[in-house]
Amino acid sequence: MPDPVVKVEDVMQTTLHTIDGLASVRDAIGEMNRLGVSSLVIERRHPGDEHGVVTVRDIASKVVGASRSAARTSVYEVMAKPALTVTAGMNVKYAIRLLARFGINRALVTRDDQLVGLVTLRDMVVGYAGRTEPKD
Numbered sequence: 043m044p045d046p047v048v049k050v051e052d053v054m055q056t057t058l059h060t061i062d063g064l065a066s067v068r069d070a071i072g073e074m075n076r077l078g079v080s081s082l083v084i085e086r087r088h089p090g091d092e093h094g095v096v097t098v099r100d101i102a103s104k105v106v107g108a109s110r111s112a113a114r115t116s117v118y119e120v121m122a123k124p125a126l127t128v129t130a131g132m133n134v135k136y137a138i139r140l141l142a143r144f145g146i147n148r149a150l151v152t153r154d155d156q157l158v159g160l161v162t163l164r165d166m167v168v169g170y171a172g173r174t175e176p177k178d
Contacts, residue, residue, distance in 0.1 A: 053161060055165065060082060064118065068113045082117075083160065094118070100120045122146075138170070
């Protein structure tokens with residue numbers, strides 16, 4: 043019998059924490075610390091724009107590791123944009139493959155071209171295993 047299909051929407055996080063791309067990296071670090079998260083979604087500047095994502099890893103490598111000032115560096119200078127997106131109805135097996143192919147750990151989730159969540163490799167692997175492994 044084939045494994046049940048686990049969709050991205052079954053394991054995604056629906057609470058999105060955003061920040062403006064013009065904010066300083068110092069502000070982003072403060073917001074990440076306050077919220078207890080390791081990434082923030084960058085808001086679109088206009089309808090034709092795309093979302094971005096800034097992660098602790100981005101800040102570590104592009105600001106701290108490069109000896110740049112967190113107060114004088116804007117989020118837009120270190121974020122990933124456009125952010126990789128997957129659809130809410132995508133099978134997590136394929137979403138995992140996609141993220142692994144690009145060497146990234148998270149993707150934004152869309153439904154009908156609207157941003158509805160964020161999913162990480164950890165979310166998907168743990169969620170997939172929890173729904174497909176036989177119960178003892």
